[in-house]
Amino acid sequence: xxxxxxxxxxxxxxxxxxxxxxxxxxxxxxxxxxxxxxxxxxxxxxxxxxxxxxxxxxxxxxxxxxxxxxxxxxxxxxxxxxxxxxxxxxxxxxxxxxxxxxxxxxxxxxxxxxxxxxxxxxxxxxxxxxxxxxxxxxxxxxxxxxxxxxxxxx
Numbered sequence: 799x800x801x802x803x804x805x806x807x808x809x810x811x812x813x814x815x816x817x818x819x820x821x822x823x824x825x826x827x828x829x830x831x832x833x834x835x836x837x838x839x840x841x842x843x844x845x846x847x848x849x850x851x852x853x854x855x856x857x858x859x860x861x862x863x864x865x866x867x868x869x870x871x872x873x874x875x876x877x878x879x880x881x882x883x884x885x886x887x888x889x890x891x892x893x894x895x896x897x898x899x900x901x902x903x904x905x906x907x908x909x910x911x912x913x914x915x916x917x918x919x920x921x922x923x924x925x926x927x928x929x930x931x932x933x934x935x936x937x938x939x940x941x942x943x944x945x946x947x948x949x950x951x952x
Contacts, residue, residue, distance in 0.1 A: 801913050801948050802890055803846040803888055805869075806847065806899075807897075808861075809851065811940065812829055813827045814828060814937030815936055815937070830941075835942065837941065837942075847865070847869065848880075848881075848884040849870045852875065877907035878910055880907070881895065881910050892910045892912060895911050900919070900936055902924070905923065913930070914929050916931055917937075
C-alpha cells in the first residue's frame with residue numbers, strides 16, 4: 799500500500815458531527831488539535847490532502863487555510879467526482895489515495911479510493927466497508943489515528 803494523499807470528509811470526521819448556532823445565526827464547529835498535528839506532520843512528510851464536504855461553510859475554508867490544504871470541495875453532492883478531480887489535480891492514481899468518511903454520502907468516494915477509513919462512530923454501512931476503523935470517534939483524533947496507522951505501513 800503506497801498512499802500518497804488523503805481526502806477527508808469534514809463533518810463527522812474532522813468534527814464530531816455536531817454544530818452550534820448562536821442567536822445571531824453564526825455556526826460553530828469543534829476540531830481536534832490531535833488531528834491538526836497529524837495532518838501537519840503528514841504534510842511535512844509529503845502527504846497531500848483534500849477536504850471534501852457536503853456542506854458549504856466558511857469554517858472549512860478557515861481550517862483548510864490554517865493547514866495549507868488547497869484542494870477543497872464544499873457543497874459537494876458527488877464525492878466520487880470530487881475524489882476523481884483531486885486525483886487528477888495532484889496527478890495520482892485513485893489507488894494512491896485514502897478516503898476517510900463517516901456516512902452513506904461518502905460511500906461512492908470510498909468505492910474508488912485505494913484505502914478507506916472511518917471514525918469509530920461512523921454509520922454502520924460505512925464501518926462494514928472500510929479497511930481501517932479508528933478507535934476514536936470523529937472530531938476526537940480519528941484522523942490522527944488513521945494517519946499514524948498509514949505512516950507505520952510505509
